[in-house]
Amino acid sequence: MNFKSILAVVAISAGTAVASVWGYGKYVEHQHAGVQEAGKLPVNYAGFFGNGSNNGAIVDFTPAATTGTPAVVHIKTKTKARQVNNNNRKQRNPFSDLFGDDLGDFFGGPRVIPEQLASGSGVLITDDGYIVTNNHVIDGADEINVTLANKKSYKASVIGADPSSDLAVIKIEGKGFPYLVYGNSDELKLGQWVLAIGYPLTLDVTVTAGIVSAKSRSIGINGRQSQTPVESFIQTDAAVNPGNSGGALINTAGELVGINSAIASPTGSYAGYSYAIPVNIVKKIVTDIVKFGTVQRAYIGIQYAPLENMSDDDKRQLEKELGVSLREGEGVYATAIPAGGAAAIAGLKKGDIVTKINGVPVTNGPELQEQVARYKPGDKINITYKRGGKENTASVTLKNKAGNTDVVKNSSLIEKLGGTLENLDKKVAQANEIAGGVLVKKVGDGILKKSRMQDGFVITGVNGKEVKNLDELKELLSVYKGSNIRLDGFYPGFEGSYTYPLNLGDDN
Template sequence: MNLKNILAVVAISATTAILSVWGFSKYNDYQRAGIQDTGKLPVNYAGFFDKNNNMAAAIDFTPAATSATPAVVHIKTKTKARQVSNTQRQRNNPFADLFGDDFGDFFGGPRVIPEQRASGSGVLITDDGYIITNNHVVDGADEINVTLANKKSYKATLIGTDPSSDIAVIKVEGKALPYLVYGNSDEVKLGQWVLAIGYPLNLDATVTAGIVSAKSRSIGINSRQSQSPVESFIQTDAAVNSGNSGGALINTSGELIGINAAIASPTGSYAGYSYAIPVNIVKKIVTDIVKFGTVQRAYIGINYPNENMTDDQKRELEKEIGSPIKEGEGVYITGVPDGGAAAAAGLKKGDIVTKVNGNVVTNGPELQEQVALYKPGDKISVSYKRAGKENTVNITLKNKVGTTEVVKTTSALEQLGGELENIDKSLAAANDIKGGVRVRKVGTGLLGKSRMQDGFVITGVNGREVKNVEELQEVLASLKGGGVVRLEGIYPGFEGSYTYPLNLSRE
């Protein structure tokens, strides 16, 4: 047998052996398909059992609940009955001209919106009485009363609100009051135990337990009270009902990690999911309200896709930016307005924001949560992808008007602008009204931006009667949440009443 034949035999034998081993391996894989190897752990369990040696031990919620409950308060609000004059009334009843809108009209009297009462929860954060709650708990209230878990009651003063995040700050006068220690919502993990504490359904202090089921959730609820909503909720399955709003979400160490704000429910009652505002956002908003009177909201200066866009909208957007949108890759920039922080830093349409100060962001709510921690003038680092390459740039955040200055509060009356004066008794009698505020000149403020004409007489705001400038100022000042207000009134000598909607800003 020559060398060539020997090599051929060796090659055939080696090939046969390799094919046999490969075939046997494939056969084994087929036999074990869908069956876990008990001797191996997947990469996602790396270090799991090292960190959870005591995972079978029972978790005791008693210390956390006992420590936190005294600092969660019951809030009760009252909105006084309001009288609506004839000129402020909107006729939507086909029989209104014959019989009036209601019994008040039928008997010749003015229509009255009855007194309204509501309740919610709040969290003490200082020993001298500062309390966090939701904006929707105290919005429009004439009186705010606070009762502690020990049954002591206090009158509360509204310090300020932020409808965009649904946060409000109120204060009671007291000393050495119990309060909750801030935790760190960035450290909150999926699956960790949490407790919700509040006063649901007008009950006494109630504690429920659940786990964190999601983070950075946006459910669109704050758009009901703000044109620039901020939402990045912690989602839990701790039972929360009406009255829990403004209450505490705490971890098992008793630290405040969120303010309960909403539930997802087809019935209005708890159905499995509740939502809390992360405490890191809350801390910043509360500090701004107490220090400046209004939130110093920072903007990165980009447009990005809505989380709930349809498939058609997504396809249209992909054509516009020239690349496919991959979920979880980052925040796609769909526009960079001139004069904004991002434009100054060189970001462009089509870039994908991946990190803020080193923290990964995969969607709009996560980006909102990170930026909401800062104020105009603060510098942050932003990482982004462009043409597949990752870059990092420093950005100086700006406010809504494109500067880094502190935003100061402006009274609602100042926002209206114009020249205002009380009408005299003869003009009131001639037009069958009790009084009102005459707009001598609409000016350049909100009145000037509406269709209102010089000479208009304001007789009401949002259905509340106004007879003079002092009452107008008082009613506007009570609308702490801002938003759309409706100025109602007449033009002397002309028939009918008129309504002008205006958007009062609290930012």
């Protein structure tokens, strides 16, 4: 074999070896998905190392817990026993001639709901005793007692409440109280550590830790107490149980970033997720309640559909109506622009896609609600929207529910009812065999008018609880402020009883 032949054999052998190695490498690469190139990072890791990453360092929660616990309080409420009528008009006991009187609960007569006790949590936000908590913690309570972490107790009074956001402000008298400073809920990031502080399950002050697992969540819970719910919750996996409601969600710097409000659970106890109201919403609502006595809620004047909760058939139908292709996460699709509203005046139209509020991106309804909830009627904001694929920006002057920019006053609940009310004449009460009631002499133009009640109606109960005079009516209305109620009563001279549902939280 000559030299050329030997060289050719070596070259062929080397080429075959290289090709075999390359081919095997490609084969292995296809057999094992996810093979990564050493030293190369995907784009989502840009700036991760050495920029905000603690590279596995242990986080110490002690300073935040030590700072937060003295400012979180235990709220205990008491609702007095009340007499409830099963029937608004008294039915006479057929044996009364033998026994001399009527026998209480016989034939649907009055019964007594026993005294109710409940508890929750709250957060001191000033050194002179202002406390923020959930509306559902104090709603309907006759007495509110607050106990601090140092075991000192105080009587509390209600400053105001907002069922739409499930927030309330109460106050205790004193000076020099510890309190939490506000953080910035906009700066919260997924995966960030947070602590929940409160008084769960009748236990003493308790601290649990978790991470922010989602933002701008809507779970439909505030619709139980308001027809205009506002929901854009911070979702965490910090353990929260009954009794934690109204307590603090803080970051590791000890700043208040949310008010714990709800849990997602099939059992009523912690099952993995809890929800807090962002502090940037809390600050605005608390300021309104303290300054005006009620929330100055702004409206942008658009109607939209929650795409995340819609069926495919409904989406296809909506696409036909709007003439656009719906894509979740692109923005908020305006399904209607009521005439005279802020958006209509600014030139927005049905089918527009709202993408930003004052430069802040919004991809869904809860994010839109969260941004608008920070403003009051009369504020001017910029709305960025898409129409026909082109991006536009419009200046919008926000309005209140009544369609103007006036400050909403905290009218008394009797004033909200409207009409002319007076104590029922004793002779009329005796003729109808009742202890008393409130005569609606004229319905007027308030909330009563919406119920289709007629002049001459006699109110004998609120939610089944007996009303004998105006003072008792006022007391019960204050118990149910901001809630849906039922007025029971009758029309003198007509058979039967009547019921009219009302929403005391209706400001329009």
